[in-house]
Amino acid sequence: MKLVKVGVSLIITVGLVYCLNRGWNFGSPVPPLGKFLNPFGGFWQNAETKKIPDETLNLTGLKAEVIIRYDSLLIPHIYAQNDDDLYLAQGYITARNRLWQMEFQTHAAAGRISEIIGDAALDYDRTQRRRGMVYAAENALKAMEADPVAARMVSSYTQGINQYIQSLRYKDLPLEYKLLGYEPELWTNLKCGLLLKNMALTLNSGDKDLEMTNALKLFDKALIDLVWPDNENVGDPIVDNTGNWNFTPITIDSLTLALPNELVDVKPLEKSPPDVGSNNWAVSGKKTHSGSPILSNDPHLSLSLPSIWYVIHLQAPGVNVMGASLPGAPAVISGFNDSIAWGVTNAQRDLIDWYKIEFKDKSKREYKSDDVWKATRQVVETFKVKGKPDFYDTITFTHHGPVLYDERFKGDNEMKHFALRWIAHDPSEEILTFFKMNRAKNHAEYMDALNHYASPAQNFVFASVSGDIAMRIQGRFPVRRKEEGKYILDGTLMRNEWQAFIPNEQNVMYKNPARGFVSSANQYPVDNTYPYYINATSYEAYRNRRINKLLSEMSDITPRDMMELQFDNYNLKAEESLPTFLNYLDTTQFTQAQKSAYTILKAWDYENDVNSEGASYYEAWWDALFPLVWDEIKNAKVALDYPTAYTTIKLIKEKPDLSFFDITDTPTRETAREVIQQAFITGVDAIEKWKVDQKKEPRWADFKDTFVGHLLQGLPAFSFHVQHGGNHDIVNASSRRHGPSWRMVVSLEKTGVRAWGVYPGGQSGNPGSPYYNNMLNTWANGNHYPFQFSPDANLKSALATLTLKPVAP
Numbered sequence: 008m009k010l011v012k013v014g015v016s017l018i019i020t021v022g023l024v025y026c027l028n029r030g031w032n033f034g035s036p037v038p039p040l041g042k043f044l045n046p047f048g049g050f051w052q053n054a055e056t057k058k059i060p061d062e063t064l065n066l067t068g069l070k071a072e073v074i075i076r077y078d079s080l081l082i083p084h085i086y087a088q089n090d091d092d093l094y095l096a097q098g099y100i101t102a103r104n105r106l107w108q109m110e111f112q113t114h115a116a117a118g119r120i121s122e123i124i125g126d127a128a129l130d131y132d133r134t135q136r137r138r139g140m141v142y143a144a145e146n147a148l149k150a151m152e153a154d155p156v157a158a159r160m161v162s163s164y165t166q167g168i169n170q171y172i173q174s175l176r177y178k179d180l181p182l183e184y185k186l187l188g189y190e191p192e193l194w195t196n197l198k199c200g201l202l203l204k205n206m207a208l209t210l211n212s213g214d215k216d217l218e219m220t221n222a223l224k225l226f227d228k229a230l231i232d233l234v235w236p237d238n239e240n241v242g243d244p245i246v247d248n249t250g251n252w253n254f255t256p257i258t259i260d261s262l263t264l265a266l267p268n269e270l271v272d273v274k275p276l277e278k279s280p281p282d283v284g285s286n287n288w289a290v291s292g293k294k295t296h297s298g299s300p301i302l303s304n305d306p307h308l309s310l311s312l313p314s315i316w317y318v319i320h321l322q323a324p325g326v327n328v329m330g331a332s333l334p335g336a337p338a339v340i341s342g343f344n345d346s347i348a349w350g351v352t353n354a355q356r357d358l359i360d361w362y363k364i365e366f367k368d369k370s371k372r373e374y375k376s377d378d379v380w381k382a383t384r385q386v387v388e389t390f391k392v393k394g395k396p397d398f399y400d401t402i403t404f405t406h407h408g409p410v411l412y413d414e415r416f417k418g419d420n421e422m423k424h425f426a427l428r429w430i431a432h433d434p435s436e437e438i439l440t441f442f443k444m445n446r447a448k449n450h451a452e453y454m455d456a457l458n459h460y461a462s463p464a465q466n467f468v469f470a471s472v473s474g475d476i477a478m479r480i481q482g483r484f485p486v487r488r489k490e491e492g493k494y495i496l497d498g499t500l501m502r503n504e505w506q507a508f509i510p511n512e513q514n515v516m517y518k519n520p521a522r523g524f525v526s527s528a529n530q531y532p533v534d535n536t537y538p539y540y541i542n543a544t545s546y547e548a549y550r551n552r553r554i555n556k557l558l559s560e561m562s563d564i565t566p567r568d569m570m571e572l573q574f575d576n577y578n579l580k581a582e583e584s585l586p587t588f589l590n591y592l593d594t595t596q597f598t599q600a601q602k603s604a605y606t607i608l609k610a611w612d613y614e615n616d617v618n619s620e621g622a623s624y625y626e627a628w629w630d631a632l633f634p635l636v637w638d639e640i641k642n643a644k645v646a647l648d649y650p651t652a653y654t655t656i657k658l659i660k661e662k663p664d665l666s667f668f669d670i671t672d673t674p675t676r677e678t679a680r681e682v683i684q685q686a687f688i689t690g691v692d693a694i695e696k697w698k699v700d701q702k703k704e705p706r707w708a709d710f711k712d713t714f715v716g717h718l719l720q721g722l723p724a725f726s727f728h729v730q731h732g733g734n735h736d737i738v739n740a741s742s743r744r745h746g747p748s749w750r751m752v753v754s755l756e757k758t759g760v761r762a763w764g765v766y767p768g769g770q771s772g773n774p775g776s777p778y779y780n781n782m783l784n785t786w787a788n789g790n791h792y793p794f795q796f797s798p799d800a801n802l803k804s805a806l807a808t809l810t811l812k813p814v815a816p
Contacts (some may be wrong), residue, residue, distance in 0.1 A: 054775045055771070055773060055775055055776040055777065055778075056777065057777045057778075059077060059081075059806055059807035060807060061807055061808045061809070061810075062807075062808075062809050062810070063809075063810040063811075063812060064809070064810070064811055064812070065811075065812050065813070065814045065815075066095070066099065066167070066170050066811050066812070066813070066814065067166075067170060067813075067814045068091075068095055068163075068166050068167075068170070068813075069092050069095060069096075069811060069812065069813040069814070070088070070089055070091060070092055070813060071087070071088040071089065071092060071813065072088070072810065072811065072812050072813070073085065073086065073087045073088075073092050073093075073095075073096045073810070073811040073812075074086045074808065074809075074810055074811075075096060075100060075808070075809040075810075075811065076802040076805040076806075076807075076808050076809075077805060077806040077807045077808075077809070078795050078802060078804070078805060078806060079804060079806055080318070080769075080770060080778070080781070080782065080792060081104070081769070081770035081771060081778040081806065082318045082319065082320065082770060082794075082795075083100045083319055083320065083809075084320040084322070084795070084797065084802055085097060085100065085319065085320065085321050085322065086322045086323075086799070087321075087322070087323040088323065088324070089323060089324065090159070090160070090163075090323055090325075090326070091159060091163045092163075092323070092811075093163075093321055093322075093323040093326070094159075094160050094161075094163035094164045094167070094337045094338075095163040095164065095166050095167040095170075096167060096811055097164060097167065097319060097321060097332070097337055097338075098163065098164035098165060098166065098167025098168040098171075098194075098337065099167035099168065099170055099171050099811070100167075100319075100809070101167075101168070101317055101319070101332070101334050101335075102167070102168040102171040102172065102194075103171050104317065104334075104770055104771050104772055104773075105313055105317055105334040105772040106168075106171065106172070106181055106191060106772070107181035107182075107183040107184060107191075107313075107772060108313040108334055108718065108772045109168070109194075109198075109202070109334045109335040110191050110192070110194075110198075111123075111183070111718060112202060112205055112334075112335065112718075113198040113201040113202055113205070113335060115131075115135070115205065116135065116140050116144070116201040116202065116204060116205035116208070117135065117136075117140060117141050117144075117201055118131070118132035118133065118134070118135030118136040118140065118141070118388075118390070119132060119390075119391070120132055121390055121391065121392045121393065121398075122189075122391045122392070122393055123187055123189060123393060124187065124393065125392060125393040125394050125395065126392050126393075126394075126395050126398075129390060129392060129398060132390055133388075133390070133400055133416060134411075136388045136390075136400065136402060137400075137402050137409055137410075137411045137416060138208075138409065138411060138427065138429075139404075139408055139409040139427065139429065139432055140201065140204055140205070140208065141197075141201070142404070142408075142409065142432060143200075143204045143207070143429070143431045143432045144197055144198075144200035144201040144203075144204045145197065145200070146432060146433060146434045146435075147200040147203060147204060147434060147435055147437075148196055148197050148199075148200045149434055150434035150435055150436050151196065151199075151200065151436070151438055152196070154436065154439055156439060156442060157436065157438045157439045157442065160337050160338070160438060160442055161196045161199050161337060161438060162196060163337075164199065164336075164337040165194050165195060165196050165198075165199065168194040169193050169194050172191050172192075172193060172194065173193075175191070177190075181772065181773060182773060182774055182775060183719065186719075187719075198335060199335060199336050199337070199438070201335075202333060202334075202335035202336050203333075203336055203437055203438075204431055206333065206463060207431040207462050207463040208431070209308065209309075209463075210353045210463035210464075210465075211353070211354075211356075211358050211430070211431060211462055211463035211464055211482075212359065212429070212431070213355070213357070213359070213543070213544040214357055214359040214360075214361070214492075214544060215275075215493075215544050215648040216359070216360065216361045216492070216493065216494055216495050217275050217361065217425075217495060217646055218275060218646045218647050218648035219231075219235065219493050219494050219648060220494045220495045221643075221645045221646060221647055222235065222647055222648070223494060225643075225647075233658075233662075234650050234654065234658070234667070235648065235650060235654075236654065237490075237493075237541070237542055238531050238535075238541075238546075239531070239546065239548060239651065239653055239654060239657075240531075241531075241548045241552070241653060242530060242548065242551055242552040242555070243530070243551065243552070243555050244530060244531050244532055244533050244534050245466055245478060245480065245515065245526070245527040245530060245531075245532045245533065245551075246478060246480070246515045246516065246517050246532065246533050246534070247533075247534045248517055248533070248534060248536075248537075249534045249535075249536050250536050251536075252513075252536060252537055252538060254512070254513050256486075256513065256538040256539060257486045257507050257509070257510075259486055259488055259506045259507065260488075260502075261488055261489065275646050284307045284352065284353055284528065284529040284547055284550070284740060285304070285305060285306040285307050285351065285352035285353055285527075285528070285529065286303070286304070286305050286307075286352060286526075286527075286528045286550060286554060286573065286738060286740070287302075287303060287304040287305070287350040287351065287352045287466065287468040287526065287527055287528075288302070288303055288468060288524055288525060288526035288527070288554060288558060289301065289302040289303070289348075289468050289469065289470040289476040289477075289478075289524065289525050289526075290476070290523060290524040290558060290561075290564055290569075291474070291476050291519065291523045291524065292474055293523050294523045294524065294558075294561065294562055294563075294564050295563070295564045295565070295754075296563045296564060296565045297565075297754060297756055299472070299474070299754060299755050299756040299757065300470035300471065300474060300475070300476050300754075300755045301470070301564060301566060301569055301752065301753065301754050301755070302343075302348040302349070302350060302468060302469075302470040302476075302751075302752070302753045302755065303350070303569045303572070303573060303750075303751065303752050303753075304341050304349075304350025304351065304352075304468065304749070304750075304751045305573050305747040305748075305749060305750045305751070306341065306350075306351065306352065306353075306747070306748050306749055307740045307745060307746055307747055307748065308745065308748040309744060309745055309748070310713065310714070310715045310716070310741075310744055310745060310746050310748065310767055311715065311716060311717070311718055312715055312716065312717050312718070312725060312726065312727075312768050312774075312779065312780065313334075313718065313768065313771075313772035313779075314748070314766050314767065314768030314769065315333070315748045315749070315766075316331035316332065316333070316340075316341075316748060316749045316766050317331070317332050317333070317334045317770065318330065318331055318332070318764065318766075318770065318794075319332045319339065320794075320795075320796065321338075321339065321445065322798065322799075325446055326344070326445055326446045327344055327345050327798050328342055328343070328344040328445040328446070329342055329343060329344070329762065329794060329796055330342015330343055330751065330764075331749045331751070331764075331766070334772075336438070337438065337441075338438070338441035338442055338444075338445050339441065339445055340441060341749060341751060342445075342751070343751075343753045343755075343760055343762050343796075344445060344446070344447070344760075345472075345759075345760055345796075345798065346447070346448040346449065346471060346472050346473075346760075347447050347448065347449070347452075347453060347469065347470065347471045347472070347755070348469070348470050348471075348753035348755060348760070348762070349444060349453065349467055349468060349469050349470075350467075350468050350751060351465040351466065351467055351468075352465065352466045352468075352527045352528065352529055353463070353464075353465060353466070353529055354463075354464035354465055354466050354480050354481075354482055354532065355464075355529050355532075355543040355544070355545070355546055355547075356464050356482065356484060356532075356541065356542070356543050357492045357493075357542045357543050357544065358429065358430040358431075358462070358464060358482070358483075358484070358485075359427065359428065359429050359430075359492075360407075360428040360491075360492050360496060360505075361425045361426070361427060361428070361495045361496070362405075362407045362425065362426045362428060362495070362496050362497070362498030362503070362504075363424065363425055363495055363496070363497060363498050364405060364407075364410060364424040364425065364426050364498045364499075365424075365498070365499050366383075366424060367380050371383055371385070371403045371410075371413075371424075372385070374405055374498070375499040376406070376498075376499060376501060377499070377500065377501045381405070381406065383403050383404060383405055384403070384404040385401055385402070385403050385404070386401070386402045386404065387399055387400070387401050388400045388401070388402055400415070400416070401415075405426045405498070407426040407427070407428045407498060407504070408426055408427045408428050408429060408432050409426065409427055410424050410425065410426045410427075411425060411426075411427050412424065412425045425495065426498055428504075428505070430461065430462050430464075430482070430483055430485075431462045431463065433461065433462070433483065435460075435461035435462055435483070436459040436460070436461070437459070437460055437461065437462070439456075439459040440456050440457060440459045440460040441456075442456075443455060443456035443459065444456040444457075449471055449473060449475070450469065450471060450473075450475045450477055450518060453467075453469050453471075453477070453479075454479070457479055457481045457511075458511050460481050460482070461482060461483035462482060462483060463482070464480070464481065464482025464483075464484065465480075465481060465482065466478060466479075466480050466481075466527035466532075467479050467480075467481055468525060468526075468527065470753070470755050471755060472755045472756070472757055472760065475518060475519055476518070476519060476524070476525050477516065477517065477518040477519070477525060478516060478517060478525040478526075478527060479514065479515070479516035480514055480515040480516065480527075480532050480533075481511075481514055482514075483508055484508060484509045484514065484539075485505040485506075485507070485508055485509075486505075486506060486507040486508060486509055486539065487539070487540045487541075487542065488540065489540055490540075490542070491540065491542075492542050493542055509539055513539075515532050515533045515537060522559065524558045524559075526551065526554050526555055526558060527551070528547055528550040528551035528554055528738075529546060529547035529550070529551070530546050530547045530548065530550075530551035530552075531546045532546075544648075545651050546651075547736075548651065548652070548653035548736075549579045549580050549652075549653070549736040549737070550579075550736065550737065550738050550740060552579060553575065553577060553579050553737075553738050554572065554738055557572060557575070558572075566752050566754050566761070566763060569752045570750075570752055570763065570789065570790070570791050571789070572738065573738065573739065573747065573750050573752070573789070574732075574733075574738075574739050574789030575737070575738040575739055576614050576615045576616050576732040576733050576737060576738075576739050577613055577614055577615075577737065577738070578613045578614065578615050578622065578625070578734070578736070578737055579613075579736070579737075580652060580653075580656070580736045580737075581611075581613045581622075581625050582613045583656065584629075584656045584659075585608065585611070585613070585625060587656075587659060587660055588628065588632075588659075588683050588687070589605070589608060589609065591679065591680045591683045591684065592605065592683065592684060592687060593684060600691055600694075600695050601687070601688065601691050604624045604687075604690075604691045604694065607620050607621050607624055608621055608624050608625060608628075611624075611625065614732075615707055615732050615733055615734050615737055615739075616707065616732045617706065617707060617708035617730050617731065617732045618706050618707070618708070619706070619707040619732075620704060620705050620706065620707070622707040622710075622732075622734070623694060623705035623706070623707050623710040623711075624690065624691070624694060624705070626707075626710075626711070626734060627690035627691070627693045627694050627710075628686055628687055628690035628691075629652075629690075630690065630693075631685075631686040631687075631689035631690040631693065632682065632683060632686035632690075633649075633652070633655060635670065635682050635685060635686050635689075636655055636659075636667060636668060636679075636682055637649055637650065637655075637667065638670055638671050638672070639667060639671055642671060642672075652736060658679075659679045659683070663678050663679035663680060664678050664679075665679075668681075668682050670682065670685075694710075697710060707732060708730040708731060708732060709730075711731075711734065711742070711743055712728055712743060713728070713729040713730075713731040713741055713742075713743055713744075713746065713787075714726065714727075714728055714729070714743055714744055715727050715729055715767050715768065715780075715783065716744070717774070724774070725774040725779075727780060727783060729767070729783060729784075729787045730787055731746070731787045733746065739789075746767070747766075747767075747786075748766060748767065749764065749765075749766045750764060750765050750766065750786070750791060751763070751764040752764070752791060760796060761793070761796075762793075762794045762796060763791035763792060763793050763794060764791055764792060764794060765782050765785050765786045765790065765791045765792055766782060766786060767782070767783055767786045767787070768780055768782060768783060769781045769782050769783070
C-alpha cells in the first residue's frame, strides 16, 4: 500500500512539474506557470520601488566613461564624450526601460506576431509581409549603411541594446516575456529600420484608391466632386504664400484615368483612424511676454502602454538635445537643443498608389509593362506559428512593389492582382535627418537636416533662440497629374507611373510670416496658387481654425498660455452644426428624456470639458447621425470611402434634399430633417441606456471613457481609464483610444532654453514599476512637467546615477 501511495504521489508530482513547466494553449497561450509564479524568478521579480540605487557597469565597446543621471521622472540624462558612446548608451538605457515594447513593435512590423501568440495573428502577419514592411526596412537599412554617420549611429545603438539583452536572466526579463512564454532575440540594425517604417505605416499609409474607383463606377463625377472634394476650402492652409511661389514647377503630360472595368470587390487594408493627427505651432517673439519664440507640439496617436515615446536627454561634444525619442531608434524625434526647437504633425498626403497587374500566366513569373513581359521576383515567406506547423506564403514583387491581393489572399478571383507603390518602400535617410536636427543651431541647419527626410511626410515646425520661426512640409512627394493617385491605375502602362518627384526646394515652406506665428493641424497644406496637385484621404477642418483664431487674437503670450491652448476643449464642429441640428427638430412629440436632452443641448457652451453633459448628448447624436446619413456606403456591396464630417455638415446645411439623405431601409424618401430627427432619438436612447447601465449621469469624461490600454490588446491589469475632456476635431484631440501622445512647450530664450512636457504614461515599460504610468494624471489634467536641461552632469535632484565604463583591455 505504501508503495502505491508513493507511486501515486510520484506520478502527481511528475505531472505537476510537467504541467507547470510547459506552456499551454486553450484558445490563448498560457505561459509555464511554474516559472511564472516562482517567487525567485517569476513575475514577482518585476515589482519595483520608486527608489533606484546608483550603479556602475562595464560595457563592451565604450571608448570612455558615460554618466547617466535619472531625474525624478526617470528621464535619463546621458553625458558622453563622443557620439559612438552616446548612442550605445541610448540603446542600452532605452532597452533597459522598454525592451519588450521595442521588440514587440518590430515583430509586428515584420509580420512575426504569430511566433508569439499563435495563428490568431497569421492574417495580420501575412498582411504585413505582403505590404512589404521588411522590404521597406531593408531598403532603409541600405541607405543607413551607405552613410558612415548613420551607419555608426545605428550600429552603436544596436550594440547598446544587445549588451542589455545579453545581461538578462529569466528573472530579469520584462513581465510580458514571462506572461507569453518567450525570450528576446538579439537586436539588429534592420529592426531600427522596421521601427521607423512602422511609424510610416501609422502616419503615411492612408489611401482610398479602391474605394474611389468603386465610387467612380457607381456615381457621376459631379457627385464625386461634391461628396469627396480634394480640397474643402475651409480655413487657412498650413502655408498661405499666395502668388509668391517663385519657381518653375516640373510639368508632366496629363493622365487618362485607367480603371478596372468592374467594381473592385476587395476589402481595403485597415487604415489609421481619422483621430491620428497632431498639432504644432510656433509664435514669434513679437507676440510673447518674454520677447522670445515659443514652440508647441502634440502628436495625436494611439493611447497605449508602454507609451509610444521615451523622453531622453543626450549630451556629447557638439550635441545637447532633449525630447521625445522612439524606443528602437536613436536620436530625439520631437524636441529641442540649446539653439532650436522643432516638432512634427502628419502631412496627410497620398503617397500610395495601386496598380492592376496583368500576369502572363498563372505562374506569375512575368507581368506586362508597355507590351514587354518583365520578370517578377517571388519570395517564399515562412511564418513560424506558435504551437502550429510553419505556414508558407509566396509573395510576388513587381517594379511597382509587392502584389498584396491575389487568389491566395483577399482577392475575389485570380484576375484581381494589385501591386502596391508606397513611398516608404524607397531608400531614405531619416536617421541622418535627426542626427543633424539634434545638432542644428539655426534655420539654415534645420533646412539642411530636412533635405535628408523622405517618409513619413511631416509638417516640421521650427523656432530658434535667434528669433526665427518656420514651417516646412517635408517628404518625398511624386509630381502628380490632376487626380493621379485617386483611383486604381493600369499597371501595364509605364506612363501611369510616378515620373518625377517635387524638388526639396519646391516643397511647401515659409519663414517668419507677418502674422507672427506658424501652425499646422493636419489641414490642407497650401494656398491654391501652389503649382502642384495635392491629394490625401482627408484633411482636418476644425482644430486648425480654432488654433489659428486664438493665436491671431493672443498677445503677451506665456508658456502657460500655450499649455492651455494644447488643452483647449472648445468644439468648433458643434458650434457650426448644433444650431442647424436643433432647428431641424420637431419637438412636439418628444418624450421626457428627449425634452431634457434638448434643453441641455440648447444651454451647452460647446466645451467638451470633463463635467459637460451637453458634450455627451451632442457626440451621441453625431455618432448616430453620421452612419445614418451614409447608410448607402455602410450597406454597399463593395468598399466605399466615408466623406468627412465637415462635408457631411455642409451638405446638411446646403443640400438637405440630396439623395444620400434618403435612408435605404425605409419605403419613404427622407431629407436631412428626418435623418437628424431619427438620429436625435437614437442618440438620446443611447444615453438613456448608458445611464441605466452605469447608474450615473452622462458626464463627458465618463461617457467618452478615455482608455490607455496595454499593447497586448489592452490587458486590463496593465491598462487605465482616464478622466479627460476633448475629442477628435477638438484641439485637445483626445477620443476614447487616441489622443495627444506627447505634449511639449519650449520657450527659446537667450538666457537659456526652458521646456515643459508630458505624455500619457511613464518612462518605464514595466507594469510593476511606479514609473509605468506616473505621468498619466498630470497629462489628463492638462499640466506639464518642467524639464531639467543641464549642459553638464551636475543635474539638480538626481534620482540615481548610472555610470557606464569601458571594459578593461
